[in-house]
Amino acid sequence: MADLSHEHGALTKAFSGLGVDEKALISIVGNWQHDQKHSFRKASPHHFLADERQFEKWNEQQVELIKHEVLRFKSAVVLWTMHPWERDARLFKEALTKGPDGYSLIIEVACTRSSEELLGARKAYHSLFDSSVEEDVASHVHGHERKLLVALVSAYRYEGSRVHDESAKSEAEALHHAIKKNLPVEDEEVVRILSTRSKLHLKAIFSHYKELFGKDLDEEFHGFWSLKVALQCLVIPEVYFSEVLDVALRKGANEFTQEALTRVIVSQADVYMKEIQAVYYKRFGANLSQKIEETCLGNFKDFLLTLVARGD
Structure with missing residues (x-):
């Protein structure tokens, strides 16, 4: 026995x-x-x-836990094999069911995709849900973030190499002025800059802000999380994603937070994964693959490690 x-x-x-x-x-x-x-x-x-x-x-609680954990691998495979447009459309829809907790996911998808990818996600959303993501964001998001989030999901940014340096410097000063106000998230100039300027132009603004005021612009937005998330996703996505992964891999993280582990690795395996791994190691003193090895189990772990390795 x-x-x-x-x-x-x-x-x-x-x-x-x-x-x-x-x-x-x-x-x-x-x-x-x-x-x-x-x-x-x-x-x-x-x-x-x-x-x-x-x-x-x-024990019913154990049954539900086991069912859920078994599904992690299946969910990761399904998410990976989806057309990226459909995947992002479904992520938008999921985020809208989470209330304010989902706002950062809306910003993440809107700001880390190319103009064509975001346009594709909007097309897929229209096909899948018989409504536009713009109207659903406008009707589900409440409070100070509504104007910003609607503008971000509606964006179609210039992706060429041209950057007007004087405009970037002027807009860095405009952002600094807006930060001194009580609600920069509602400032029309802030929303315009973040939702219409190219990512290269925003990088120039970020650089000018550091030169002019001695601080990183995203840290200046520390009291306004939606602005900080948007700026990081637009300018330094590898920093944003490394932080999301760190939180998702911590003990005691809630389910929605844990799901970010699959989402980020699946969506970024062929995009920023190499940069994410480098930043993760620099910021948290650990190898991302090793952290997954320690935290995850079975086929789910093996699949995530396979996707991370695509960035090597």
């Missing part, structure tokens, strides 16, 4: 990260005997509860 207490510990370990250690699960559960006297259920009180009618029943 196998050591059931040992197997209970091994079973718990198989679900003790993000995803499931499928090989361990098969090895343990596949060899269990349905013997009432020496029941594996009796030896696994964390997973099974004694019923008053003298049988052991699954």
Whole structure:
């Protein structure tokens, strides 16, 4: 007879990260005997509860946890194999169901995609949901961020190499002036600059701001998270994504935060992954692949590591 207490510990370990250690699960559960006297259920009180009618029943919370963790791999594969337009359209839709917690995801998609990619996501959204992402953002987003978010999802930026340096310097000064006001997120000039200027032009503004005022512009927006997220996604996306991954890989992160791990790696595997890995190591003193190895399990872990390796 196998050591059931040992197997209970091994079973718990198989679900003790993000995803499931499928090989361990098969090895343990596949060899269990349905013997009432020496029941594996009796030896696994964390997973099974004694019923008053003298049988052991699954702990419903554990059932839901296992179902969810098994689905992580499937969800990652489905997200990866989607057309990028459909993927982003569905991310927009998901974000709109989260209320204010989803606003940063709307900004992320709107600001880290190219003009053609964002236009494609808007087309896919229209096809999938019979409405425009612009109108849905306008009707679901409330408060100071509405004007900014509608402008960002509506954007179609110039992507050429031309940058008007004097305009960039002038707009750096305009942003500095707006920051001194109470609500720069509602300032029309701030919204115009962030939603219409090319990413190269915004990089020039970022550089001029540092030269003129001695501070990084995104840090100046620290009290206005939507502006900070938008600027980072537009100018330094590798910094933004490294921070999102760090939070997603922390113990105790909520489910929506954990989902960012899959989303970022899937969406950025062929885009900024090399830069993200370098910034992640510099900022957090750890190799991203090693952190995934330590935090995730089974096929889910292997799939994420395969995608990260595409950036090597």
